Amino acid sequence: MNASSPAAGPGRIVLLTTSHRVAPGLLSWPAWQALRAADAVLCADGAHPQLPYLREAGIAVAEAAPTAQELVDACAGGRTVVVVATGEGEPALTDGLARLAGTGRVSMPELELLPASYDLPGARLLDLVQVMDRIRAECPWSSRQTHEGLAKYGIEEAYELVEAIEAGDREELREELGDVLLQVVFHSRIAEEHPEAPFSIDDVAGGIVAKLIHRHPHVFGEEKAETPEEVKAHWLRTKAEEKRRTSVTEGVPLGQPGLALAAKLASRARTAGLDVPLPEGEGIGYELLALAARAESAGTDPETALRAAARIYRDAIRRAEGVDPDPAEGEDPS
Structure with a gap:
């Protein structure tokens, strides 16, 4: 602790903030320096997760919730007081200090906001996992759900995501991405309870991370890829080695929409260098198959093109009804 003289000035207040998403005790070096140099360390929450680790490190922490005036008085004589902030960030205390400073009648200590730990990108995903755990345990509906x-x-949310993308609605896109993410977290939480082959959200994330790294040696390894075509070729080659499939049709979901299915099969055959004539037959199905294959060979997604055209047709119907079409939609599918 520092020894301060009465004439040393108004002192210093350090508001130390931490993130509950970071393991307790993992604090920045400036935070530890401030804690060790302080004349007093205060915390209003006796159950604050950082307290056991601070005390284990030899930091004397007083459980106190001073008013703004009391805190200013504690800094008299140039003393430094560190306040370990609660999860709310001590708004009552900081508002009180602001009011005191606004009066102009008080010699205010220096005030420093010092993040002792902070969230990394993706930290809010931890909140989602925790919320899902509680919902699964306590919600009568969620606790009974199965894959x-x-x-x-999952199908509905995927379609709603596509609709938000096509509509160009950024707010709706953000919301629908969250709904799709919820499906991933929900299924992962349910999977933890399987009696024979359980897995968790960490297993899901770990699996896709390993897959992405393995399939991007031009990013994480020594291979080179200068064009998107080279990247795609390596991706397909690596995927084939991983899956060891006997047919290029393996892994193509037959339950997907028909145009998308036809285009995917045509793409697999073309990529594999197979010259497979389209089956001959009468009826709209064969005609659509030929159109889908032609679109795929031209680099056009037939499902996307048809959806765009259908939206324009939808707008034409609305105009015929005397209803204005959505101005954000109805773009040319070409």
Whole structure:
């Protein structure tokens, strides 16, 4: 602790903030320096997760919730007081200090906001996992859900995401991405309870991280890829080695929309260098198959093109009804 003289000035207040998403005790070096140099360390929350670690490190922490005036008085004589902030960030205290400073009648200590730990990108995902844990345990509906029962919602949310993308609605896009993310977290939470083959959200994330790194040696390894085509070629080659498939059609979901299915099969055949004539037959199905294959060979996603054209047709119907089309939609599908 520092020894301060009465004539040393109004002192210093350090408001130390921490993130509950970072393991307790993992503090920045400036935070530890401030704690060790302080004349007093205060915390209003006796159950603050950092307190056991601070005390283990030899930091004397007083459980106190001073008013703004009391805190200013504690800094008299040039003393430094560190306040370990609670999760709310001590708004009452900081507002009180602001009011005191505004009067102009008080010699105010120097005030420093010092982040002792802070969130990294993606930290809010931890909140989602925690919320999902509680909902699964306490919600009568969520606690009874199964993979099979939730499957339809996964399809619905994917379609709603596509609709938000096509509409160009940024706010809706953000919301729909969250709904899709919820499906991933919900299914992962349910999977933890499987009696024979459980896995968690960490296993899901770890698996996709390993896959991405393995399939991007031009980013994480020594291979070179200068064009998107080279990247795609390596991706397909690596995927084939991983899956060891006997047919290029393996892994193509037959339950997807028909145009998308036809285009995917045509793409697999073309990429593999297979010259497979389209089946001959009568009826709209064969015609659509030929159109989908032609679109794929031209680099056009037939499903996306048809959806765009259908939206324009939808707008034409609305105009015929005397209803204005959505101005954000109805773009040319070409």
